[in-house]
Amino acid sequence: MTVALAIAWAHFGRRKHVLTWTASYGVGVLQWLANAAGFFLQSPALYIVTGIGLITSGSLLAIGIRQRSGRPLHVAAFAIPASVVSLMMALAIGSLGSQIMQGMIIPTYVGTLLLVSAASLWPRGRPLTPPEKAFFACLILYAMCQLALAMSATFIRSPTEGKELYRNILGLFMPTIYVGTAVSAVLVVAGDLAQQLRSQMRHDPLTEVLNxxxxxxxxxxxxxxxxxxxxxxxxxxxxxxxxxxxxxxxxxxxxxxxxxxxxxxxxxxxxxxxxxxxxxxxxxxxxxxxxxxxxxxxxxxxxxxxxxxxxxxxxxxxxxxxxxxxxxxxxxxxxxxxxxxxxxxxxxxxxxxxxxxxxxxxxxx
Missing domain, CATH: 3.30.70.270 (Reverse transcriptase/Diguanylate cyclase domain)
Structure with missing residues (x-):
């Protein structure tokens, strides 16, 4: 998906928001690798890297959506909450050692961020295009999966007890919706290009009125x-x-x-x-x-x-x-x-x- 978005950026107008989405999924690659390494090596440091990767990937996805919609973008509005959540997550993994907090903090934050992103996607003064509808639906499903993941963490009682639901959501649903969100993002990019081409065919490039x-x-x-x-x-x-x-x-x-x-x-x-x-x-x-x-x-x-x-x-x-x-x-x-x-x-x-x-x-x- 990172490669697909990179190709979309290179060939569909080199829009800033597409590059931001590419970076989001690029960070996702590193996050999945860190998560796998943390599992096999049982390394708290790698789990902290995984959490930071999730937060960064979700933030970049949201930033890209605001860039595309032309809404005001304040980096501090993303950086400050992300830093606070990262610190809380590091404490939960490190000194506190709370698996419930580990399972709740990041999914709750990312799920909320995705819901805000879905609202930002909605255009002003026109209905959603079919690719936008698909992207919107994927963002909502992605957010619901993250929030369900956070709720399932409350059932964890020990390192072994209560993790089955959490693992099922994480293993069965998250990869699918993660890929689906990227595919719908590529469709949005292609739809934007098609709309741009249609507009160029009907408008005079110098004066920007109809030709x-x-x-x-x-x-x-x-x-x-x-x-x-x-x-x-x-x-x-x-x-x-x-x-x-x-x-x-x-x-x-x-x-x-x-x-x-x-x-x-x-x-x-x-x-x-x-x-x-x-x-x-x-x-x-x-x-x-x-x-x-x-x-x-x-x-x-x-x-x-x-x-x-x-x-x-x-x-x-x-x-x-x-x-x-x-x-x-x-x-x-x-x-x-x-x-x-x-x-x-x-x-x-x-x-x-x-x-x-x-x-x-x-x-x-």
């Missing part, structure tokens, strides 16, 4: 929804006036900054649910849901005024201007291209009338 393909896919759904609920829909086609001259005079870096700044302005101007895409070059398309042509034009007029005040490092103040063509969804429109044709005509009219203005396409009689 032409993504815009067409989103438009098909928006048009169908507008027709289903008999609601208005408006398309805006816009571009930067004199963009070629900007590139020629100030360089392509300035041109890229202008495109990114213009895209951010468009995103901020529309509502959640509206669609922004880059159609190519300096041309952008916007679909404004529940908006007629006039309402869309009013929004774009505010954007037009703001474009001139856009401050960018390599672009002179006041160098940017933009023109906008607006077209409303008509009963005869079936695809995005039907709307694009009229919006393009309106944009051409805006350019012809002097640029730096908003023009609305004439409705079909």
């Amino acid at each position: 032409r393909r993504g815009l067409e896919e989103a438009a098909a759904s928006a048009i169908a929804q507008a027709r289903r609920h008999d609601r208005p829909l408006a398309l805006v086609i816009c571009d930067l006036d004199g963009f070629k001259a900007l590139n020629d005079n100030f360089g392509h870096i300035a041109g890229d900054q202008a495109l990114k700044g213009f895209a951010r302005l468009l995103i901020l101007a529309v509502r959640r649910g509206d669609i922004v895409g880059r159609m190519g070059g300096d041309e952008f398309g916007l679909l404004l849901q529940d908006s007629d042509a006039q309402a869309a034009a009013d929004v774009m007029e505010r954007v037009r005024l703001e474009v001139a005040h856009l401050t960018l490092p390599r672009v002179p103040n006041g160098a940017l201007r933009a023109s906008f063509g607006v077209a409303a969804l008509q009963p005869t429109d079936r695809t995005l291209e039907d709307m694009v044709h009229r919006a393009d005509e309106a944009l051409y009219a805006a350019k012809k009338d002097g640029k730096n203005r908003v023009s609305i396409a004439r409705a079909i009689a």
Whole structure:
């Protein structure tokens, strides 16, 4: 499983959380070796190493989950409790010699840590993906096995009496769920990569808005929804006036900054649910849901005024201007291209009338 996660890290984007999970299972390898050596050599020191390995492995698994979820990560929040539990475990094995404490301390800590990790895995604002569901289930089962292990330790009465249940849980269930958790983690990594690739196929890498393909896919759904609920829909086609001259005079870096700044302005101007895409070059398309042509034009007029005040490092103040063509969804429109044709005509009219203005396409009689 360590090798599988290392391969996943090397080939699936080299994400930090995958490397942390790889380290978790790498520590697990050392922990299992120390445990086996401690059993055959009857060495308390090796059992202490085993306990520290379990604590470290569980902590790294939890840290990786928080890294992936983007939640705040404070190393001290893991290091301090882990150190306290390690000290308690060392005392239980060494000076106290309590087998009940040995059997309870680490499983209780690791089980609680895994339950917190499962909660951290849950994403905000969307349901779990199938790989995430598998990983979540494995984390819960892993936690339950650890807590069951801790409870079974209370039945230990002597070095020989009461250990059967503890050993059965440890030997029959723990290896299986340990491997299952790693397999589901690899599936999560693969699922993240697939989602990333899908996003890259639909988004423009420079401006991070939808590309032409993504815009067409989103438009098909928006048009169908507008027709289903008999609601208005408006398309805006816009571009930067004199963009070629900007590139020629100030360089392509300035041109890229202008495109990114213009895209951010468009995103901020529309509502959640509206669609922004880059159609190519300096041309952008916007679909404004529940908006007629006039309402869309009013929004774009505010954007037009703001474009001139856009401050960018390599672009002179006041160098940017933009023109906008607006077209409303008509009963005869079936695809995005039907709307694009009229919006393009309106944009051409805006350019012809002097640029730096908003023009609305004439409705079909």
